[in-house]
Amino acid sequence: MIRSLIAGSAGVFFSLPVMAETLQLNMTPGVTAVSQDVYGLHMTILYICIAIGVVVFGAMFWAIFHHRKSKGAKPASFHESTKVEIIWTVIPFIILIAMAVPATKTLIAMEDTSKSDVTILVTGSQWKWHYSYFDQDVEYYSHLATSAEQISNQRQKRDNYLLEVDYPLVLPVGQKVRFLITSQDVIHSWWVPAFAVKKDANPGFINEAWTRIDKPGIYRGQCAELCGKDHGFMPIVVIAKPQAEYEEWLQQIKITQRKAKEEEQRLLDMEMTMDELMTLGEKTYVARCAMCHQANGQGLPGAFPALAGEGVSVDPKRKLEHISVVVHGKNGTAMQAFGPQLSLKELAAVITYERNAWGNDTGEVIQAAEVQAIKNGQQL
Template identity: 75%
Template sequence: MIRRLISVLLLSILALPVAAETKSMPLNMTQGVTRVSQQVYGLHMTIFYICVVIGIIVFGIMFWAIIHHRKSRGAVAASFHESTKVEILWTIIPFVILIAMAIPATTTLLAMEDTSESDITIQVTGSQWKWHYNYFNEDVDFYSLLATSSAQIKNERDKRENYLLEVDRPLVLPIGKKIRFLITSQDVIHSWWVPAFAVKKDANPGFINEAWTRIDKPGIYRGQCAELCGKDHGFMPIVVIAKSQDDYDSWLTATKATQQAAYEEEQRLLSMQMPMEELMALGKKTYLARCSMCHQPTGAGLPGAFPALAGQGVSIDPAKKLEHISVVVHGRKGTAMQAFGPQLSLKELAAVITYERNAWGNDTGETVQAAEVQAVLNGKEL
């Protein structure tokens, strides 16, 4: 009976790899869409089956010994102190098993860390709470922010399919190319994680970690920051769109043209005076998207964490207009106030500062123009 049971269990275990290939286990590791991710998945399954077989053998022998050497059958325990043969066996067998596991594991780890001969290099910079992507030698860079609306987060609207896993500007990559990532951070430790690529690297301030991928097929792949990085850690998703080389080239050309047009528009704004109505409309939109999470939509802030902007501080002091611009543009060291100069356009910066100086009853009547923001960005005063 016991032999038959053990035989059935062993046959079931041997059949598991076949079943796993025909149908993915719903609670299992993601197989991914790259060669390295497939290697990682294969390594995971190999070690899993080794552990299963070890467990079956060990527990099978243990239960067999319990049943066949029980006291009711008149079994008498042997009296001995040690066995050299047994000690040699339980030393050699685990050693052989560990070597058998180490060989494929080392091969996979070496493949994961080999960033040489890459076709494209992209710098990934984490900050609270967004990602910045910089395409080397292409003059293309942008921030990628959560696109899920605050109304969905507050349960005021129905949640969409990719709730908290959607961004305004995804990372776009070509298929069939080796892409090297240089991963770092602007403030605290983050972690750039895309399960489908088997890429998970910490973004440490002051350090650069390397990773790479080669995507085999077009598609949309999602990930998240996998390091607890602050109160909005859960609002820092990653979205990668893999395109064919032709589609990628078209996207790259269009993106460069868009960024050039935006630059030319900013240069034109430097000699213009935008009206209060236009600044307030754009400023409200920018504030709600970028600032309201900390300072609240009403400008009341969060006591002890984020200062209020309504009715107090630099927002209402006419003598501190330049300081107000500087805080928004350069941030404040040692606080959660980020530098929005690299993140927003001159128009958005001028609009949001104007909005903060005139919303919620502040009513300073002052506008902030693009030229004033540019002067602070350049370290000059008008």
């Protein structure tokens, strides 16, 4: 029995390094110089704390064992000792100074956003991230790409469950990237552990952070501030590319976005069929609207209004109001402005879907030109 216990204990002890690597019990060293400095600082202070613990508890247990009553030990009669007071004041002071020096150097380095090569505005909103590249005319939203079927356990979860997005942030390797971080609604927090970057995104304020990635790869993070019911569904994915590949990606996305704008202009002269709009509208609704208004359009009482059988989605006289709410959002509510997030085609389709799904059956078809007119502040 004793042998089995010893063998089992030894097995657990020797497997601890493997378990720690699998369970990631410690901080990650990261892939930037700053993240490795943070890791080194963490380990240094951890070892100092361990050493203090060993000395303090060792002395305590030694005193308890060697000065116990059964050995005839008698308590000392003194009350104060100036020498002891000085020693246990000076030693912790020296230890704190020894920890403060490297900590201060690391903190100063983390806050130095000067001389950046790339600047990106990161904006958090419920529940997605928006990235805008300064001086490049490139911007886009990054949404959760995990399917609703995985979340509801109707399909097997993938390895990167809840940590995958449709459009990741792409950064160059070896370049200093400066982040300007803010929010358009509530407080979020942009956190990528591999970069040692974690900054709150506060509405009305801009926080700064920076990174310089040392090697190409895919790095994942999450919003680290409780920001509402879908807080767990706004991951961060960063793809670090060599400079040449980054430049190629940058040119490609510029071409893609330019073609998208040209396609929107072409749509203004077209009329889409009801079937085409309903098919695209359902897809867009499930991806962007169902999280609040529910897949059946019933909403959440007291939080998100129902769209099925009531409200602006069924009143013919409020069609323009319906388009305006979807495009511009509604102040004082959780309804966001989807005009900057969706294409004209998607906006027209989702509004058409909302006016004809779940038995609403208004028969009304919304076209891209009508949406564009509302976006431009025109009256139809």
